[in-house]
Amino acid sequence: MELPERDGDGYLVDMSQWSPELGRAMAEADGIELDDDKWEQILKAREFYDEYSVVPPIRKFAKYLKADQKEMFKMWMTGPMKPITKYGGLPKPTGCV
Numbered sequence: 001m002e003l004p005e006r007d008g009d010g011y012l013v014d015m016s017q018w019s020p021e022l023g024r025a026m027a028e029a030d031g032i033e034l035d036d037d038k039w040e041q042i043l044k045a046r047e048f049y050d051e052y053s054v055v056p057p058i059r060k061f062a063k064y065l066k067a068d069q070k071e072m073f074k075m076w077m078t079g080p081m082k083p084i085t086k087y088g089g090l091p092k093p094t095g096c097v
Contacts, residue, residue, distance in 0.1 A: 001025040011085075011092050018089025027087045034087065037075065041065065042088040045081075055085050055093045 003026060005013040010030060012018060023042060027034045034042070044065055048056055058081050062069040072080040081093040 003029060009082075009086070009092060012089050015089050015091070023087040023089060027083075032083060032087070038084075041067075041072070041080070041084050045084045045088050045090060049088075049090050055081065055090055057081070057093070 001021065003022070004017045006026070007013055010026070012022075012026075024034060024039075045055070045061065048061065048064055056064060058069060058072070058079065061081065061084075062072055076083055085091065085093055
């Protein structure tokens with residue numbers, strides 16, 4: 001799959017181009033494996049964004065998922081909101097630099 005234009009951080013320039021297949025292809029191109037748990041978090045982030053029109057900070061998102069924030073960090077091996085939003089075709093979280 002040919003990836004559409006992404007910015008310097010790997011986020012889609014045009015969010016409307018996102019699809020589940022594209023999200024998976026972007027992760028694969030970045031060398032990230034998306035298991036079912038990670039994919040579920042990506043879909044829940046999209047659900048949250050559709051409902052509130054904002055990308056939540058990790059604390060609020062972990063509470064929304066009823067998940068342990070520390071476990072999310074372990075799962076993603078980094079700040080979880082950046083890859084979750086990137087592969088979910090969402091805007092970059094404001095807390096990420």
